[in-house]
Amino acid sequence: MKATFRSIEGTYDILPTSRRAVRRSEAWQHVEGVIRDMMQRFAFQEIRTPVLEPLSLIARGVGEASDIVTKEMFAFIRGRTHYVLRPEMTAPVMRAYLQHHLEQHPGEQRLFYMGPCFRAERPQKGRYRQFHQFGVEILGAIDPRADAEVISCALEIYGALGLTGTTLRINTLGDADSRVRYIEALCAYFAPYEAKLTSASQQRLQKNPLRILDTKVQAERALVREAPRLIDYVDSESRAHYEAVKALLDEVNISYTEDPHLVRGLDYYTRTAFEIEGAGLGAQNALAGGGRYDLLSQSIGSSRSVPAVGFAAGMERLLLALEAGGQPWPAAGVVDTYLLGLGEAAAPVLFVLAHQLRRKGLSVIQGPRWRSMKAQLRTAHRLKARCCVIVGDNEVATGQATAKDMAQGTQQLVSFDALPDYLLSYLR
RNA sequence: GUGACCGUAGCUCAGGUGGUUAGAGCGCCAGGUUGUGGCCCUGGAGGUCGGGGGUUCAAGUCCCCUCGGUCACCCCA
Known part of the structure; x- marks a missing residue:
């Protein structure tokens, strides 16, 4: 008998019987359990937001013109409302924080989430159209301790799952002015070489110069190595913040490599940026990414400044990495x-x-x-x-x-x- | 959006240069004497070879289109 319908491109079913961990419900439950347990130890409380969000919430954060809005999101209009299937969780969490005036609650807000997100990209290893993210956000915290805590939380989860081979890269983006000055310097540096760049990189030079830094073309990588370094353009307060974060990581023996070319494309990111990479993941090898986004609340229209830091991590990539690492799964019986x-x-x-x-x-x-x-x-x-x-x-x-x-x-x-x-x- | 590779039973895969009723292993079902699992043995069910068109006396095998899958590029919140 031939099946008549299939799941949509880039989506998949999670079954009790699948051989592959990414598609086996038992594996998901195990990983979710470990994550929830760790969230509790860090005193992160769960937030669940709708899968549907107003398109403008995402579009304003991201900037209207980029490919992200035009090509990578599931957006639609119904009546007068423009909807989007959430492509990530940070903006929705900030939206909820502002909407419910969570700043009125004592102290910083420590939230975690876990759930499906949607991006209209072509699927490949570790990249799906419906995928799942978990992560944390600490809102209303300026302290470098919060940055370090977020990094620690992600790593502790991976450790608790027995995942090995992860690497942590960190950098600081400075404040908004730092980045403007840096982008100018970067463009000035690449301008003489423009004719030699690939057409993709020439476009990046126009639209998103920071992205040249992670080109995959070998010849361009050599140029990038000699390029100006972001850290040299960062303001002194941000540098002090960065040093404080590193000092805390050192205190608990978290090893990291400083990557002066680790950047974020969006303007609301500030100061700390980090990424955790896993082994056995193919081209999409980022398990988790995060950092500070002190400017997000204003970029989505709030008059209030909400300093915040968090990480977002992919469930599928985690499952894939665990599978590649040969982790045995606890095999439970179905019935007594x-x-x-x-x-x-x-x-x-x-x-x-x-x-x-x-x-x-x-x-x-x-x-x-x-x-x-x-x-x-x-x-x-x-x-x-x-x-x-x-x-x-x-x-x-x-x-x-x-x-x-x-x-x-x-x-x-x-x-x-x-x-x-x-x-x-x-x-x- | 671009490119490469792939699409044969539920799963993993065989099927040299086109040639008669399409195979294996695992899984599933049933037996191997009365109502007893795991190991072993025997048998069975299950496929319009992703779909459509073409070439040919003849196509799973060649060509075109199409739909999926995988991986990579692009993008990366």
Whole structure:
């Protein structure tokens, strides 16, 4: 039989049975559990925002003209409203912060999120049209401690999952003026070489000069190495902030490499910028990225300045990296108890038993009564059931079920009434 | 948006230069004597070879188009 519909390009189903971790629900649950646990240790509380946001929220943050708005987002109009499927979470979190006046709450706001985001890009390894991000935002914090804490949180999550081979790169972007001055210097530096650049880089020189820094063309990389360094254009307060962040990272032995060419394309980013890369990910090897965005609140129209720092991380890339690292996944059984029926008389008995056992907190499933005992036991074995309860005509007649221990292979007659307590004590 | 490679059973894949009823392993189902799983043995179901068109006496195999997948470029919030 041929399937008629498929999931949309760049989207995929997460199933209980998939061989690949990225597409297996059990793997997701495990990773999500570790993330939530770590968020709690850092006292980050969960925020859930709608998948739909006003287009202008995203567009204003990003700048109207860029490819991001025109090509990379799922946007549509309905009635008079322009909608967008959120492409990331930082702007929505800031929107919620401003909308609900969270600055009125005591101290900084420490929020984490986990959920689907959408970008209309061509899919490739580690890049999907519906993908999932988790991350944290500390809003209302100017302290370099917050920057370091955010970095630490991301790394602790990866560590707790047993992921190895991650590398941390950091840089400082300075304030808005620093970047304006730097971009001028960069353009001045590249201008004499313009004819030699690839057409892509020539366009970047016009539209987004900072992006020349991460060109993949070998000849251009040599030019980039000699290019002016952002750090030399950064204001003194930002430098002091940067030094403070590094000092804190040193205190807890977080190793990093300083990358003077690590930049952000959007204007609302300030000061600290960092990226964590993973192994075995292909071209899209950034596991997480983050930093400070002290100017975001104003760039989305608020009169209020909200200093903030955070990171965003890709779930799919994390799963991919864990898979590439050969991490074994904890394999859980599907059920505690498999109720095996033989013949119609067993039907009401099993239904009642299942009800009682579930009330006691056990995980229970009933086998199909019309199939052979052998087939049902085989199924029970595959589900990793720890015991089977067998009820056929004999058991119905005597009021006693056969309880079978699947690991030992032993079995015992137990009256229906006593069965819930018997199994409960047996399985504990 | 651009490019490369790929598309044969549920899954992973075989099917030299086109030639008769399309294969394997795993998985699934059923048996191997009465109501007992794992190992082993036997059998079975399951495919319009992604779809459409063309070349040919003959196409899974060649050509074109199309739709998917994968990876890379572009972009990267």
